[in-house]
């Protein structure tokens with residue numbers, strides 16, 4: 001199996017139009033899309049990887065097909081470091097961040113799936129972890145919800161056994177923080193004092209407004225506050241941290257270890273939320289995890305719990321996964337029997353690689369669209 005050779009990469013776009021009313025402070029969610037990668041080998045093994053998009057899926061698909069696949073044919077899936085380096089420099093003029101990097105991330109994850117399958121080991125064990133049970137929090141609470149809908153969803157999450165929940169703030173495009181204060185108070189009242197409660201502002205505010213808001217909600221015992229300001233406003237994130245003692249979460253919009261380095265050097269993050277399906281796959285995420293340990297920060301990746309469960313299980317500073325309820329339909333369609341959280345715990349299957357199987361009927365249906 002060590003002489004495994006890649007023979008091809010198949011990419012399928014699986015997209016669903018969002019039926020509900022999902023908006024955060026800065027955008028409406030119209031489409032949930034997975035680009036599903038299937039790497040085939042000369043010995044019949046297949047590796048799978050996924051990246052997520054709301055827009056640009058066709059570009060991701062074509063980038064994999066026309067730019068990445070030709071570089072991979074005949075190579076070994078065990079060459080992840082060498083392949084990463086080659087591809088990084090090959091595409092560096094067009095993609096150290098953004099769609100090209102999402103494309104490479106999905107392929108890299110599929111290589112790691114192949115490594116685990118070739119060795120007959122679940123990835124979390126291959127990466128040095130021992131515990132298949134990973135805490136996971138529930139995530140939703142859109143700014144487009146009324147306070148009643150928000151409270152109802154929070155209660156639903158708690159009734160499903162989640163010990164921690166995350167909701168959005170920044171109603172009316174961030175122009176009514178006092179209404180956000182009332183919504184946060186209503187949710188804390190509804191869920192009681194023992195449920196972990198996190199907030200996500202999705203980049204909406206400037207540092208001064210975010211600090212003012214954070215100080216108004218301090219009494220509601222907020223476990224972390226995510227992206228209070230624009231993700232690239234690293235000085236603003238650092239300013240936020242100086243103005244409040246609520247821990248700061250960010251990183252879902254960051255790419256590669258270089259972006260993460262700057263968050264750490266500028267004291268602009270407490271809980272690092274990078275997404276392996278964007279930052280460069282498992283290969284780059286393992287470096288980022290090591291960096292987060294060196295800076296003694298918590299690691300809690302963004303969404304994509306089936307892509308991230310092995311990493312959090314293996315990371316000494318891994319705290320929890322995020323389950324976005326909005327992804328339920330596409331997740332249930334794309335995978336066969338993907339594990340689901342029970343009482344706030346995701347249990348990783350003891351199967352080789354990622355331990356996931358594609359629903360090929362659905363994949364074929366997506367190809368036909």
Ligand SMILES: [Mg+2]
Nearest residue numbers: 200202226252
């Ligand atoms: Mg977020």
